[in-house]
Amino acid sequence: MNNRVWVLAKRELASFFFSPIAYVVAAVFLAVSGIFFAGEVFRPGHEAQMRDLFDRQAFILVFIVPMLTMRLLAEEFRSGTIESLMTVNVRDYEVIFGKFLGTWLFFAALLVPTLIYAFMVLGYSGWAVDPGPVVGGYLGLLLLGGFYIAVGTLTSSMTRNQVISAVLAFLILSVFTFLLWGVASRLTGNWQTILRTINVYERFMDFSRGLLDLRHIIFFLSVTAGILFVAVKILESRRWR
């Protein structure tokens, strides 16, 4: 990997760990996930699986991820530190990918405490839980998280106001997660097929069920890369606007 991207990613990751807001976001994420887990999954006699939790987490992250990404570039623009960043020998794409990678690593770290849920389900089902859907679910969350973070990075690159960035990211993610899913389930015919194709929640659900579909992996990776490309172009535009 490009050394400068890695340096920027480490810097971004460290800034998350040193920022109180990241811990608050983590606490909120764990509290809401815990409520869903205890209320819907961890019930005596209920099927021992993590799928219901993963499906809820895909929704929760629509609110959580914009809070993580809102400051990525907007803060740099507001405080003017972007100019000093641009004067050192880093390219725009390295800035975007570095920040994206750092945030994504923090996001992965955010998922680590949720492993306790998997162990609880395992322990209370006589260690008989099917591990496939659990592994698939976490892989899906990492890919979905990547997509969410890319959208957050894009909106953060478009404004110097963190709140606008967060709200914009939330709106875009809501469309691709809730709205398309809701509308697609009401439609039939080709419109349903098209909306289901671009709905990220539908694709994520296959991972949480334990289905590893190359089409979904390619979709998440390519769309994430495409969004980051647009973010790079927006950052570049500062030079000629």
Add this chain to the structure above:
Amino acid sequence: MAINHQTNQFRRRLIFGGNVVFSVAIVWTIIVLVNLATERLSPDPTDLTRSGQFSISPRTVNLLKDLPNDITITALFRISDEVDEATRSQAELQKRQIDDLLRRYSTISGKVHYKVLDPIRDNAEKTRLIQTLKETYAGEATKHKEVIDEFKKLDPKILTLMDRERNAFKELAENNEKVNNDRNIVAIYYRFTKNYTDAKTAIDDINELVSGEDVPRYSEAVAIIQKLYENVKNDLLAASEYLTGEGQKIEGLSEQTLASFREKPKQYAELSDLIGKQLMLCVDLPKLELEDIYNQLKQKNARTVIVQVDNTPKSKVLSYSDIWQITPSQTGDISKVDYHFNGEAALSSAILALTAKEKSAAIFIHAGGPDPVKPGYSAMRVSQAPYNALKEKLEEANFVVESWDLLRGSTPPEIPDVTRKVYVVVPSVPQKAQPGAPTVGGYKEAEIAIVEKLITDGNRVMFLVNFQPAIMGSPYPFADLFEKKFGVKLEAEKVVLQGIELNDKVTVPNNQVAVSRYNDHEITRPIQSLVSSFIWASPLTIMETLPEGIGVAPLITITPEMGNYWAENNIYMLLQRRHAQKDDDDTPAPFQIAVAVEDSKTKNKCVIFGNELFATDGMANKVDYFMTPQGIGAQYAFPGNLELLTNVAFWLNDNSNLISVGPRKADVVRIKDISDRGLMTWKVFLWGVWPMGALVAGAVVYLFRRR
């Protein structure tokens, strides 16, 4: 200068902006193309579940990838608020199973669209669905309406005759003590009175059915008419027979009365014939799909799936029991049941039946006797076809089912639009119409030659062999053919028995063979978990030297490991004294009771079952009842019988890829009991302690950095 500066800035923005738009468009076009290519070329998803829960059979994948039309699948599923936690949990699991399956189908084929509706919550959608279905099925009931119109003309005639005759018998009984005490005359009077009452109320009932609800109930109206016709016809025939036979022996009747008795059949004949003609029309009428769908839809807790082919009047309804097969719990706990998910088999069969480009035919060959697949009206009463359940199962699998009586014609029936045919040779036992009369029916030389020619011509044939010992008449007619053509030795004079030891001395013979393990073959592989059962089966043996090019594969082998089985030779002792003992002239296990034959040179195929009863309604349709937490449950006693026969039909038809998959056993691990206190502790931990840990970690980092 200012103008030039602004123009330059504008031009710069235009050029750079244009470049950005162009490059973004290029990149996103590539992304879209890559995704489209992946959609088409990607391999099937990897199922990470241990039980292969989401693995779809090649049969379904092939079917979905070749769909000629778009398909809309609507699943109606309601989970009542008034159920206990365990029932709710089970219902949620089932809803997810059907939702997952439909999603898999729509992922495999872009032509499959689906909706999962709650019939109460989504009432508006449900109403729209009913309206669409009514438009789709607008012309479906034309013939039903004709039958109803004819009934309205015939009903006054029935009323008149029944009223006249019951009054005549009543008057006769009042004037003659002997007649009054004759049970048969009383029965005739009672039956005619009942028919009169039924005929009187039928018109109102039918009007209510065809105009009372959202969807007219023509099928139900025709069922009422059919029942009334059957009753009237049977009663007229019974009365005629009695009055001209035993009724002539009633003492004390005047010659005039006896003569009037003899005249009755002529008086009844006209109405009886008219009814007979209408009955034949009723029998051919299919049950209306729209009514079936509507009946399912109006249920409060509907759990049903409707498969519709877009823009065509084709749809099918799958009921709850089609999708989930309920069986008593294997744990032995009678308060529990197991739910086996049969969604893929049911859904794929429905889609296949609706969309298959090619139609196949299954032609049941017999030589005289009752029709194997159509009910008969020729005798005193309506006789049910013996292979009706198999016929319905084959029709579900998109076969057109017909019968061919070799005594009536030496060429097979013409079936339009059929591309492939499978012949099923069922036994026809020679019968005597009356004692002393010559035997009628049964396969003789001419009929055997027709069947042999079918095989020689490369037709695909399934033989259902009946146990036919010499003491009961002629030997099984195709036994020599099996040896000569296929190298399979049939011992139709022997019967497969299992000796069940009651104690050291007494062994009771059991003539029923239950099979749950089959030989490994395309036909039997998907049904390895399903139980099938055979009764009065005869053994088949694959000969050591087979005819050139012939290969014989066992489908079901009775082995010594399965129990104390043998093929009994001493049928006299068995039938007369209900006693059997394994001895030297019996055939010891192993032997087969079903084999599949293939000719590598001609590519011809044939399947022989050493049994026919397993395919008849008595065995194939047998239902067992058992207690469930929700009440009495029902299940097919031998679900493997019909599946096995359908798979054979597919295999013979070179449609092995359509061979059905068996239901999936519900492999659900559940969270164990947790005490209320334990649950509360975990909730406090999950809701408070664990998230608080993140805040504490943040505070520690903050304090550490300040120092």
